[in-house]
Amino acid sequence: MDWKARLLLLDGLNPSMDEGGRLVWGTLADAPEDAELVFLGLDRSDGGEKACFACVPPEGDARPRMANPQLWALMTALAPDQLALYGGARSLVDWHARHRFCAQCGGGTTIAKGGWQRTCTACGADHFPRTDPVSIMLVEHGGKLLLGRGLGWPEGRFSALAGFVEPGETIEEGVAREVLEEVGVVVRDVRYILSQPWPFPSQLMIGCIGQAEGTEITLDETEMAEAHWFTREDVIASLEARDDAPMVSPPPHTIAHQLFRWWVAQ
Structure with missing residues (x-):
């Protein structure tokens, strides 16, 4: 385990924030033992290089934004650069949470390519995050x-x-x-x-x-x-x-x- 790696802390799909409107990060030790991890990218802001991840939650949420007033309020408090980072992470882990089964044969899927793909364990079909x-x-x-x-x-x-x-x-x-x-x-x-x-x-x-x-x-x-x-x-x-x-x-x-x-x- 790389203790320099960072884990974006989420409450389900909602962001965890500090008082300054910035996202809260932990280490991989904060991830549940059986969690699927998605690779978000590399953080080079402090001169080093830290891998950044997020956990796939148990359930996704395809509701429109107006159906989740709590999330809407949290988003308005995020700094612009933090909002962009959170939006990308949320979209990706939400897709994984809602695509645990293959659309081609119904078999279970597993995470691949750092979280930018899921592969069916039954028929081998590859599935990719959608926009x-x-x-x-x-x-x-x-x-x-x-x-x-x-x-x-x-x-x-x-x-x-x-x-x-x-x-x-x-x-x-x-x-x-x-x-x-x-x-x-x-x-x-x-x-x-x-x-x-x-x-x-x-x-x-x-x-x-x-x-x-x-x-x-x-x-x-x-x-x-x-x-x-x-x-x-x-x-x-x-x-x-x-x-x-x-x-x-x-x-x-x-x-x-x-x-x-x-x-x-x-």
């Missing part, structure tokens, strides 16, 4: 943004529309389809802005902007609680958390928040 592409888009028309509030979201919380890119679609097609399905608005001239990994459980958020051909909204009430057009001043007020803001913007660590700031700066 699911999700389009998240600003919809613009006449200097206004179309934003929505999802079912179960807190009152007043609005964000960019979003949805999975389906097999056979381009990113642009995924954006146009999701906007049409959720709010009944036709979108054109879609272009990419920025992206963000999102470990709920393993998405890659692909931030885009598109131009709406009209402003009439036909809401899909099975997915959305409400959707409205907001002015630039509305968005600025929400980002500044002013009392007169007509909505609450997404937290700073989300891609939606960064999309808002990008749009305001244009």
Whole structure:
């Protein structure tokens, strides 16, 4: 056992943090005897070289972020660099926890390649951690943004529309389809802005902007609680958390928040 190696301490899938909003690390001695360990990478921050690991928990969690308010609160307290590290580790160990059996034959799987693969003990099939592409888009028309509030979201919380890119679609097609399905608005001239990994459980958020051909909204009430057009001043007020803001913007660590700031700066 290498006592210089570090083990990311997790409470199930939730992060363990110190008072400064940084992740807490232990040694491999803190790992349960029968735990599966995933290799996260090498830490060279102090001039040395320490291997970093995380334990696969007994159970995974594929719920959306809003279904876990405790985790949401913990994430807002993490420093940005710590949040990126935690997100990658969470996505990886969660995948392992939910893929202990082979999708091809149903046999048990074992960890391989330091945790970046699982191999079936029955048929030998190899399985790899997945990333699911999700389009998240600003919809613009006449200097206004179309934003929505999802079912179960807190009152007043609005964000960019979003949805999975389906097999056979381009990113642009995924954006146009999701906007049409959720709010009944036709979108054109879609272009990419920025992206963000999102470990709920393993998405890659692909931030885009598109131009709406009209402003009439036909809401899909099975997915959305409400959707409205907001002015630039509305968005600025929400980002500044002013009392007169007509909505609450997404937290700073989300891609939606960064999309808002990008749009305001244009």
